[in-house]
Amino acid sequence: MPSSLNLAVIPGDGIGPEVIAEAVKVLKATGVDATVTEYPFGATHYLATGSILDQSELDALAQHDAILLGAVGGDPQDPRLKGGIIERGLLLKLRFAFDHYVNLRPTRIYPSVTSPLSNPGEVDFVVVREGTEGPYVGNGGSIRTGTPHEIANEVSVNTAFGVERVVKFAFEQAEQRRGKVTFVHKTNVLTYAGGLWQRIVQAEAANHPSVDWDYLHVDAATIFLVTNPARFDVIVTDNLFGDILTDLAAAISGGIGLAASGNINPDGTFPSMFEPVHGSAPDIAGKQLADPTAAILSVALMLAQQGHPDAAARVSAAVEADLASRGDAKRSTAEVGDAIAAAVASAG
Numbered sequence: 001m002p003s004s005l006n007l008a009v010i011p012g013d014g015i016g017p018e019v020i021a022e023a024v025k026v027l028k029a030t031g032v033d034a035t036v037t038e039y040p041f042g043a044t045h046y047l048a049t050g051s052i053l054d055q056s057e058l059d060a061l062a063q064h065d066a067i068l069l070g071a072v073g074g075d076p077q078d079p080r081l082k083g084g085i086i087e088r089g090l091l092l093k094l095r096f097a098f099d100h101y102v103n104l105r106p107t108r109i110y111p112s113v114t115s116p117l118s119n120p121g122e123v124d125f126v127v128v129r130e131g132t133e134g135p136y137v138g139n140g141g142s143i144r145t146g147t148p149h150e151i152a153n154e155v156s157v158n159t160a161f162g163v164e165r166v167v168k169f170a171f172e173q174a175e176q177r178r179g180k181v182t183f184v185h186k187t188n189v190l191t192y193a194g195g196l197w198q199r200i201v202q203a204e205a206a207n208h209p210s211v212d213w214d215y216l217h218v219d220a221a222t223i224f225l226v227t228n229p230a231r232f233d234v235i236v237t238d239n240l241f242g243d244i245l246t247d248l249a250a251a252i253s254g255g256i257g258l259a260a261s262g263n264i265n266p267d268g269t270f271p272s273m274f275e276p277v278h279g280s281a282p283d284i285a286g287k288q289l290a291d292p293t294a295a296i297l298s299v300a301l302m303l304a305q306q307g308h309p310d311a312a313a314r315v316s317a318a319v320e321a322d323l324a325s326r327g328d329a330k331r332s333t334a335e336v337g338d339a340i341a342a343a344v345a346s347a348g
């Protein structure tokens with residue numbers, strides 16, 4: 001692991017720059033030796049320059065130890081951004097090019113946080129979402145486009161290679177946690193993809209006798225996330241189901257402003273990328289209303305992955321203390337960041 005962290009930062013669009021300013025503030029407060037290089041990519045940059053992310057920019061990002069991203073995406077009604085041109089051409093391009101096959105999304109209901117669930121119990125699980133396959137790969141098309149007879153396909157790609165490696169990662173996570181994997185899919189209907197996943201989960205389970213596993217259809221999984229979220233330890237699922245379930249997981253655990261994630265390349269061939277689960281939130285952008293906690297907790301995930309466990313623990317502890325101290329008074333994005341950064345610095 002490097003002693004000096006060579007970090008690329010992509011603040012992005014909407015609330016992205018606001019939450020990233022606080023995340024970088026907290027990173028600096030840890031005292032970890034880090035060089036921060038900012039890149040302007042996102043919808044705003046595209047609208048100003050016509051450029052999204054070219055090969056030389058991808059090559060430059062590849063030179064970094066890790067990437068911290070705010071959120072990207074502009075106004076969904078803007079015709080210049082149609083077809084998810086930024087989400088696909090920037091965010092997914094990075095995940096695919098840097099082989100971020102593990103999208104790791106931890107969920108905890110902190111004791112001090114008000115959950116919409118009245119009695120959630122002790123909730124602490126991680127979603128291991130496959131990050132490079134599924135219906136997000138862009139394998140589709142449409143004919144007779146724009147006519148009443150249009151036919152559109154979006155094919156979910158699931159390879160034995162891709163499923164095996166993420167399932168193996170999930171079982172290894174469970175070995176280091178409470179020893180339970182829940183595989184989530186829709187094997188009763190998506191029988192080809194689901195069958196592949198099912199066989200691989202069964203085979204991998206045999207390699208991890210200390211881990212229990214069970215299976216839930218994705219629709220039932222949404223029930224249990226609300227009625228009994230404490231039953232989960234590690235959830236492993238595909239790209240689309242994982243995207244949806246982790247917004248729900250964020251909602252039950254105090255809000256999307258608290259949910260952090262890592263797009264991990266476990267092999268270390270490419271830089272991993274850390275980002276809040278949320279998007280660019282155009283409805284609150286530029287008003288200092290965004291909660292920067294998810295971006296700050298993404299820094300903690302990054303520090304842990306980059307070999308700075310003490311600094312990561314200090315950031316997590318400062319967030320936990322800040323959550324415990326939150327009352328009814330509204331604080332700005334920067335005020336939350338200032339408070340957490342001060343707590344991190346004083347614990348250093």
Ligand SMILES: NC(=O)C1=CN([C@@H]2O[C@H](COP(=O)(O)OP(=O)(O)OC[C@H]3O[C@@H](n4cnc5c(N)ncnc54)[C@H](O)[C@@H]3O)[C@@H](O)[C@H]2O)C=CC1
Binds near residue numbers: 091258
């Ligand atoms: N990783 C990324 O860069 C992602 C980008 N997007 C993009 O973001 C744009 C907006 O997408 P939406 O579907 O509206 O999802 P969103 O996550 O941006 O917003 C959903 C709701 O959560 C609220 N919210 C989000 N983050 C918050 C925070 N930190 N503090 C307080 N409230 C927060 C928003 O105000 C909004 O009401 C779209 O262009 C979408 O494609 C969406 C998800 C992920």
Ligand SMILES: CC(C)CC(=O)C(=O)O
Binds near residue numbers: 088092
């Ligand atoms: C905008 C999508 C491509 C990403 C997303 O919603 C997510 O990764 O959670």
Ligand SMILES: [Mg+2]
Binds near residue numbers: 243244247277
């Ligand atoms: Mg999402």
